[in-house]
Amino acid sequence: MHDPLIDGGVIRKLWISEADLYRDHLLRLDGESRRNRFGGGVSDEFIRSYVNLSTGLDAVTHGFFVDGALRGAGELRPLESGSAAEAEAAFSIEKPWQSHGVGTALLERTLLAARNRGYKLLHMACLAENRRMQQLARKFDAELTFDFGSVVGEVEAPHPTPLSVIREMMEDGHGFATAMLEVQSRLLRTA
């Protein structure tokens, strides 16, 4: 189980009903991060439509929360034009929380989720000048192979194992329990 490295930070899966949190997080990205996330400059309107279209039952998005606010996300979803074994992943972390290991933790969770869903190829659209994302992908060399320009990662295990499924469930349980604590402490604060 992996705890986020920033004090008070929690990683857990987003509920479908939390699409507005995801949209607001993406809208808060600074210009450079937004460009890196979407492979080019995009408008607020684009982001709103993107979230409306991308939030679905088959997407798995892990969120990084600090004091109840979504500050980072790792999105995994099947590739529309690809085979059932292909998915794409994308990461976004708001600037003050970058370079603190959050991307690494989100990629770990995303890889585990990909493995448990039987994805063999994970695509990550990454601009050639995005050194940090490339460094991050390199940390998972054993599990990923990648090209320049757009990163194409290969998930290590072609099939989920009982252990990998249990790991994901345990991490979800941890995230859920912490999410409940967050809700309770918010209720206590407002009481």
Ligand SMILES: CC(C)(COP(=O)(O)OP(=O)(O)OC[C@H]1O[C@@H](n2cnc3c(N)ncnc32)[C@H](O)[C@@H]1OP(=O)(O)O)[C@@H](O)C(=O)NCCC(=O)NCCS
């Ligand atoms: C790219 C991104 C996801 C990386 O997440 P992060 O939390 O900042 O990265 P981490 O702290 O986990 O660092 C990952 C690796 O990147 C490298 N790195 C970290 N900070 C760096 C910096 N300022 N410059 C260059 N490389 C850096 C390191 O090798 C690091 O690994 P290490 O700490 O073990 O040495 C994040 O910065 C981000 O959201 N950027 C904007 C959007 C984006 O680029 N998305 C990717 C397109 S899908």
